[in-house]
Amino acid sequence: MSPSTALLTDQYELTMVQAALRSGAAHRRCVFEVFGRRLPGGRRYGVVAGTGRLLEGLERFRFDDDALAFLRERGIVDEPTLDYLAGYRFSGSISGYAEGEMWFPHSPVLRVEATFAEACLLETYILSVLNHDSAIASAGSRMVQAAGGTVSDGGRPCVEMGSRRTQEAAATASARAAAVVGFAATSNLQAGHDYGIPTLGTAAHAFTLLHDSEEEAFAAQVEAFGPETTLLVDTYDVERAVRTAVEVAGPRLGAVRLDSGDLVEQAFMVRDLLDSLGNTATRIIVSSDLDEHAIARLAAAPVDSYGVGTRLVTGAGAPTAGMVYKLVQHEDSSGGQIPVEKASEGKSSRGGVKVPMRTYGGSGAAEAEVIGIGAAPETAAEARRLQVPLVVEGELQPGFTGAEGVRRAASRHRESFAELPRAAHRLSKGDPVIPTIHQSPLPLLS
Template structure:
């Protein structure tokens, strides 16, 4: 197995729901616990108005899989609460996932019905992973889906000429969610994060200079600026909206000179301020000094700043909370199981409004002659290639026989996911760039 990132080294087995364990106990009693099954993760629909979703968190799932163990402390807790019986405790004590996992490569675009993850193992092995898998994928995919729209609104990732977006939302979410959100943002093209743990765990560049408290600490704004420049050099970014923006910009230039790296605006009418601050900086000879803006930005605010002389965006609250869609609403459903004869049979849920299609799926992104995405083709009863569509298959092996395939975890996994995202988005029709409400950018076809 691969080496796990530092932030995921904690045990993950109890990051689950009570009923996962009681189902295992009952299945052990019935003799069905060891039937080979396939579960699939998918979203029935996208959040209102979204044109596509982004798969994120796959690497974290794989990193957490190695830590999904029931040690003595976990077993003692379960026994003390009477949650499961002795037979189930014995099974959990030896739990090691030994099955197979396939899925969309992290960073890939998904649509309604896309089988973004496929877990094949005994019922008991696969059932136990449900809550952990969904908690990771639903959070990270929600952040990534929002972040992708923000990067698009900023003109694309910096490598493609867009203005850099920096993730800075750690103070607006739970501490472990904060590092996960920073990672998800990196997958969709955010250039850096303020979160140091995310930097350590996944090699994401980190940035940060000073908050308003640093200015307020000193007897004057001049003293604060001078102290920061002395400590960090004239190329630092000075926060200029604690008191009077115009006066602060003049002081910043006077203290740091023409080497002043940037000024940051964090309040007020950012569009209007950006224009006159740029004019002021230029008049003072600081044509190379950049303007960074923050203050509850989302994709719509970033789009509104497109014509303003802004160099980069600091994005916090709206990013880490999914910009109005804090979950991807993915579900984990049993779609195929072994019967008494050892044959695999399709199973499906038929509940009104919550139906699921049976059978282990294959998926293909149908492409036209120019490489543009036309549809999501999903097949269960026959190979997807038999449907007559041309394109690229979407499911890739992630875990084989309990062993994580290389390249999907750690810093390399994030970089690989970021490239997959760039390539995936580049295939989409132009409607994908629209922020207005609309249907998914390509249809999902079950064949």
């Protein structure tokens, strides 16, 4: 399998380039923007995620010999276009919201400035990364807040464990997006390897079923990993399993995990039982199709951490962020820059380069997303610029990729969420917590 990311795209990106090369428009300087027209699922905010992955993939966006041979064999594009693709290297500039930042309807979360051909080829790849990872992060952020916030804020830790519920590459991407919004660990080893995320894992029901008795299974696990391990106690009878776990591991038993049934009721029963047996320090971990609403219902229960899988990696009902990639400005035949926009019913766009800022009230809480067109918006309120340079003339800016990128994104998310009004904590459907305001378009300089 090729390490190149260039074929992770739709065919029409290449056919547009071929036609533009023939018309002579392929090398016109253009500006494309990524934005979402609305937040998914009536949510009150979204989270930008995937930026680091996108930049990592951009470095490998090359049409290598294998890719070019495939395109030639299928007759997808002609020889002049293949020659162009063979030398493709993105030489433009990209700016956008820092990963972990909040986004709202029409937030210009990414700006790509390059020739039409260079920018056009990136559309599908950019959207596939940002739409997936931002959907996972937006769902995961709500789950972390339902758990009381991040561990550093005193919340109960959430652990990502959804790899078996999604495609294998998406599993690693989901684990990364979850770490951006405050998940404490993942079960996915590839994510741990690539991004330095802490990993966790013990045993499944199959391990208990394999042995002749639950006691034998627990004893084998404790012998292998010590009494501080986590024992799964709902394969058969929960109360009996907890008693057996304590008998086998003793007072140093690290945790027990519940994965089925009425988790609230069972958590109270298990906590009382553990305490009565002297295991007051043994933690209770719960899993089983948890989402932000289930986590909120468990807030009053004696639970120490949450294992979240299916509902996280599928976006808790909103598996895509709904972002689009639109041409908003391009060079005309005289060399000047002109704004362009769509007028399609329900799918319109605003022309001109956007400059977004977030304004704040006297209490320090965010009040609005104010977007200037053609220039920075004018505002009397305290405001913060939202876009940062990610790629400058083809050169990736440091600090956005790998483990460092995840750490920076997690920090940005904590700070950005802390700025939002209290309504951001509500799990019920509602309007965005702050409005998006477009200032009147300003004259564009040629």
